[in-house]
Amino acid sequence: MVSGRRLRVLSGILPALWLLCLCLRHGTTAPVKVDCPCADPSQCELITAPPRKELFAFIVEDSNWQKYDWSKITTVGLYTKYDPKLMCHAHSKGARIVLAVIYPVDNLTNPAARTAWIQQQVAQAKSWHMDGVNFDIEYPVSIEDAHYVVDLVKETAQAFKAYNPNAQITFDVGGVPPCLVLGWCYDYTALAEACDFLFLMDYDLLAAGPVAFPNSPLSVIKFAANGSVYIPEGIYRFLS
Ligand SMILES: *[C@@H]1O[C@H](CO)[C@@H](O)[C@H](O)[C@H]1NC(C)=O
Ligand SMILES: *[C@@H]1O[C@H](CO)[C@@H](O)[C@H](O)[C@H]1NC(C)=O
Numbered sequence: 513m514v515s516g517r518r519l520r521v522l523s524g525i526l527p528a529l530w531l532l533c534l535c536l537r538h539g540t541t542a543p544v545k546v547d548c549p550c551a552d553p554s555q556c557e558l559i560t561a562p563p564r565k566e567l568f569a570f571i572v573e574d575s576n577w578q579k580y581d582w583s584k585i586t587t588v589g590l591y592t593k594y595d596p597k598l599m600c601h602a603h604s605k606g607a608r609i610v611l612a613v614i615y616p617v618d619n620l621t622n623p624a625a626r627t628a629w630i631q632q633q634v635a636q637a638k639s640w641h642m643d644g645v646n647f648d649i650e651y652p653v654s655i656e657d658a659h660y661v662v663d664l665v666k667e668t669a670q671a672f673k674a675y676n677p678n679a680q681i682t683f684d685v686g687g688v689p690p691c692l693v694l695g696w697c698y699d700y701t702a703l704a705e706a707c708d709f710l711f712l713m714d715y716d717l718l719a720a721g722p723v724a725f726p727n728s729p730l731s732v733i734k735f736a737a738n739g740s741v742y743i744p745e746g747i748y749r750f751l752s
Contacts, residue, residue, distance in 0.1 A: 547639070548641070549600065550603070550604075552600070555599075555603040555604050556603070556641045557641075558641065558643050559603065559607065559643050559678065561608075566586045566709070567585050568585075568589065568646075569588045570612075571588050571589065571590055572592055574598075577598055578601075582601070582602075582605040583605075587609070588602055589648075590609060590612055591648075608643035610645050610680055611640075611646070612645075613633055613647055613648070614647075614649050615629060615647070615649060617649070617651045620657060620660045620664070621657065626663070626667065627667065630668050631671070633645055633671075633672075634675065643676070643679060644679040644680035645668060645681055646682045646683075646684065647664075647668075647683040648684045649661070649684075650684070650694075650696070653697055653698060654695070654697055655691065655697045657697075658697050658699040659702075661698055661699070661703065662702040665681065665707050666706040669681040669708075682711050683707050684710075684711045685698055685703070685711070685712060685713065686712075687712050687714030
């Protein structure tokens with residue numbers, strides 16, 4: 513026996529279900545072409561290339577990407593403001609374009625905030641037709657808290673790959689072992705397992721004292737008898 517009240521509820525639900533079905537049908541027939549800003553709508557389709565040798569470019573300047581050698585680039589990280597023309601261009605060349613993300617350090621130990629933040633990144637990537645994220649947190653994390661960063665990256669990768677199995681999730685680490693400088697005690701091994709690949713930041717001079725780094729100029733490096741490589745008077749002297 514169906515009561516009048518239940519019938520009213522059902523009659524309210526059925527149109528809603530119908531609408532939902534319409535949306536799902538629409539979603540499966542035209543997955544990424546909705547709101548596509550590209551002249552050729554196929555350029556909004558996400559890149560499906562399997563893992564490959566990468567040439568990863570960080571875009572920090574929005575005026576010169578037209579001059580990049582796009583025949584070699586496989587992924588660009590968007591470190592400048594979003595430009596739909598750039599997204600269309602990257603995709604037309606078979607290159608992924610990923611969001612640059614920094615999770616707020618104050619919320620590192622807060623799982624609910626983490627989940628909410630990840631949902632925002634996924635929504636942003638969907639609306640901009642982006643292929644994943646590059647984490648560049650670069651803040652100190654203690655050994656005790658390192659697992660929170662791993663959880664963040666793991667959960668982000670799961671959320672992205674749930675809607676795009678070809679999404680690319682990467683994480684930037686120092687060009688030196690964890691904890692050696694700047695208090696970045698990231699768990700490299702667990703992070704490498706949680707994401708597609710780590711980006712080793714082995715560029716630039718690090719002004720962090722008497723330790724030699726991958727790009728330290730050979731002319732200022734000394735090799736100690738004990739096998740360590742160091743800069744006797746520090747990098748500041750070299751720069752001044
Ligand atoms: C931390 O998370 C809370 C709750 O989700 C949010 O309101 C707040 O804006 C977050 N803090 C930062 C710095 O993003
Ligand atoms: C190796 O030698 C350098 C230069 O003398 C010194 O600064 C460093 O502490 C030594 N490292 C070890 C592990 O003994």
